[in-house]
Amino acid sequence: MTLEKPAAETAQHSPSITLDGVVKRFGDNTVLHGVDLQIHPGEFIALVGPSGAGKSTLLRLLNGSHSPTEGHVQVLGREPARCSRRELRRLRTEIGFVFQQFGLVGRLTALENVLMGALGSLSMPRYGITTYPKRLRERAVENLERVGLVDQRFQRCDTLSGGQQQRVAIARMLMQDARLVLADEPVASLDPAASISVLETLKKLSAEDGFTVVCSLHQVDLALEVSDRIVAVRDGQFILDKPTHTTDEPEIRAIYQAHRGA
Numbered sequence: 001m002t003l004e005k006p007a008a009e010t011a012q013h014s015p016s017i018t019l020d021g022v023v024k025r026f027g028d029n030t031v032l033h034g035v036d037l038q039i040h041p042g043e044f045i046a047l048v049g050p051s052g053a054g055k056s057t058l059l060r061l062l063n064g065s066h067s068p069t070e071g072h073v074q075v076l077g078r079e080p081a082r083c084s085r086r087e088l089r090r091l092r093t094e095i096g097f098v099f100q101q102f103g104l105v106g107r108l109t110a111l112e113n114v115l116m117g118a119l120g121s122l123s124m125p126r127y128g129i130t131t132y133p134k135r136l137r138e139r140a141v142e143n144l145e146r147v148g149l150v151d152q153r154f155q156r157c158d159t160l161s162g163g164q165q166q167r168v169a170i171a172r173m174l175m176q177d178a179r180l181v182l183a184d185e186p187v188a189s190l191d192p193a194a195s196i197s198v199l200e201t202l203k204k205l206s207a208e209d210g211f212t213v214v215c216s217l218h219q220v221d222l223a224l225e226v227s228d229r230i231v232a233v234r235d236g237q238f239i240l241d242k243p244t245h246t247t248d249e250p251e252i253r254a255i256y257q258a259h260r261g262a
């Protein structure tokens with residue numbers, strides 16, 4: 001006799017992301033050459049590899065901005081390429097994005113920016129903090145506290161440091177209760193101290209809330225420091241996919257050197 005698992009349990013154990021034979025071409029430029037990958041709920045994946053390797057293209061396939069030329073991409077149980085516009089919008093409410101350029105409104109306060117992360121769950125646009133429901137205002141303050149910026153909640157974002165701005169962007173993303181976070185070079189414009197602080201914040205939140213993270217990074221030392229698993233892309237192929245504790249800096253650096261020598 002086979003017993004069916006409860007739906008919630010199945011969802012918890014099914015991969016957050018599955019790539020199956022994914023090819024991506026732009027004209028006659030083949031950027032991904034038939035790649036396979038499974039990412040499980042709660043994993044923190046560092047995606048590394050030289051410039052032009054295909055990391056951003058991969059992230060865009062995951063958020064449905066690109067469709068695979070061949071093969072299948074599954075994200076949180078759905079295929080973005082086969083989603084209607086409405087389904088894709090719904091899927092994106094479950095995906096948090098963190099970008100190199102923080103995407104904040106500089107003239108608004110940290111708290112107002114964080115509240116904007118809840119707009120997707122509201123039926124009407126809001127203008128000003130007091131027009132948001134109280135429970136959302138409380139959650140926004142809590143989320144600023146979680147990223148260590150509650151004291152700066154009334155400060156204009158364009159007066160915050162780069163690292164602080166990225167932490168506000170993360171607090172804004174938390175308002176979505178995302179199950180998956182896609183971060184495209186989130187620390188590329190930050191100094192080393194701010195970079196590690198931002199990534200450690202993201203790692204702590206992922207461990208506390210259980211969301212999956214796929215984060216492209218150029219800094220090998222940071223990738224080794226914060227990730228559970230490293231996936232290295234070179235020339236459109238995954239040439240390394242290992243738990244982080246089983247690899248080291250020389251092995252990852254060799255991937256960049258081999259590319260330069262190519």
Ligand SMILES: Nc1ncnc2c1ncn2[C@@H]1O[C@H](COP(=O)(O)OP(=O)(O)OP(=O)(O)O)[C@@H](O)[C@H]1O
Pocket residue numbers: 026029031049050051052053054055056057058
């Ligand atoms: N929309 C597009 N149209 C045509 N070619 C594209 C497009 N997007 C990406 N490419 C090409 O795909 C290849 C991989 O680019 P991608 O941005 O994915 O690399 P990357 O690994 O993210 O690089 P970087 O680390 O510099 O951001 C490059 O040759 C790029 O020119």
